[in-house]
Amino acid sequence: MLLIGALAHPALRTRLAPDAVAGAPLLGQALTAAPLAGIEAGGWPVLNPGAGEVPGWETGWTPELRRYADIFGLVLVTVAGREVLGVQDQAPGGSNVWQPELAGAMAEWLLALPADLPAEVIRRRLPMIAAWVSARQRALEDSADLPRIGPAGEDRLQILAREEPYSRFFSVEEIILRQRRHRGDWSPEMLRAVFVSGDATVVLPYDPIRDRVLLIDQLRAGPVARGDRQPWFYETVAGRVDPGETPEEAGLREAMEEAGLTIHRLIPGPHNYPSPGIMAEFLYLYVGIADLPDEVAGYGGLDSEDEDIRSYVVARAELTRMAMAGEIRNGPLLSLALWLELNLGRIRQELA
Numbered sequence: 001m002l003l004i005g006a007l008a009h010p011a012l013r014t015r016l017a018p019d020a021v022a023g024a025p026l027l028g029q030a031l032t033a034a035p036l037a038g039i040e041a042g043g044w045p046v047l048n049p050g051a052g053e054v055p056g057w058e059t060g061w062t063p064e065l066r067r068y069a070d071i072f073g074l075v076l077v078t079v080a081g082r083e084v085l086g087v088q089d090q091a092p093g094g095s096n097v098w099q100p101e102l103a104g105a106m107a108e109w110l111l112a113l114p115a116d117l118p119a120e121v122i123r124r125r126l127p128m129i130a131a132w133v134s135a136r137q138r139a140l141e142d143s144a145d146l147p148r149i150g151p152a153g154e155d156r157l158q159i160l161a162r163e164e165p166y167s168r169f170f171s172v173e174e175i176i177l178r179q180r181r182h183r184g185d186w187s188p189e190m191l192r193a194v195f196v197s198g199d200a201t202v203v204l205p206y207d208p209i210r211d212r213v214l215l216i217d218q219l220r221a222g223p224v225a226r227g228d229r230q231p232w233f234y235e236t237v238a239g240r241v242d243p244g245e246t247p248e249e250a251g252l253r254e255a256m257e258e259a260g261l262t263i264h265r266l267i268p269g270p271h272n273y274p275s276p277g278i279m280a281e282f283l284y285l286y287v288g289i290a291d292l293p294d295e296v297a298g299y300g301g302l303d304s305e306d307e308d309i310r311s312y313v314v315a316r317a318e319l320t321r322m323a324m325a326g327e328i329r330n331g332p333l334l335s336l337a338l339w340l341e342l343n344l345g346r347i348r349q350e351l352a
Helices: 010-016 063-072 100-111 119-124 126-142 221-226 247-259 316-324 331-351
Strands: 002-004 021-031 047-058 077-079 082-085 157-167 171-179 190-196 200-207 212-219 232-235 237-240 265-268 283-289 309-315
Touching (some): 002 021, 063 119, 100 126, 212 316, 247 283, 247 309, 283 331
Antiparallel strands (some): 002 047, 021 047, 171 190, 200 237, 212 232
């Protein structure tokens, strides 16, 4: 068979068919763009007759390639008498640039899953798996230059096993690890359970001319489960960082989806782990510069996600009062409200 498109890239080819050799290209063919190839099940390119040629690599089936193709629903197609793998029938969507590093990391993650886990089960979870793998990539990059704390030395953490006892929309990972303790010795083996949800972006829209912010309120399942009498929360624009997008792109997208709002500039705030003892979620917090006239308030959210969101415009001073009075119980909004108050002079100088 001939591997083409993303499967011919070294990021995937060397993991799935390391003994493949360069083959004669497909002549008179062209591939459509496929920014989510190897990331989403329907992200593979379409092969169309056209000018040019499509390079490829000849290989037989390997166990890794067969398992990978089953997960993504890839099947062999015949083109000019040759069997080809790496295309689908319908052109994919998406406007981002393909990320081979993410696709390669996805392949490693998928091939490490239990062999008896059905391919169709994995296929349904590909969007959340991709979000988690991309979050792990950002974690390596974001933490590379942070000040070093904890025990000295490079050999200070050993991950002995990793399992996923619960996996649906979100998942729970169980990790068995050992750590070098502060006094120099090693801990015994420890079992830690972590709630996995990927990264999220939070944006507090702020109008520096009118000196007001935009808030939303919506029902939240966490307070419902806890028995809170007031499970509707004041919040701000927030959402998951999708695979293939940056936290900044996610913030701009969520502002439009949740509030119909165009953000002109994002000012980074205090990015953080909200509860690192039990959650792997990382929050990217921003103040988003926007125009907030009275008529911007209203209703929003995606029907496809059963979102029921109402938005308000509130004076910045009133937001600060609400935060200090304990009326803001959403942690990311509380952090941004107080951070904005403390950094208001610097932000106004930058905007001026």
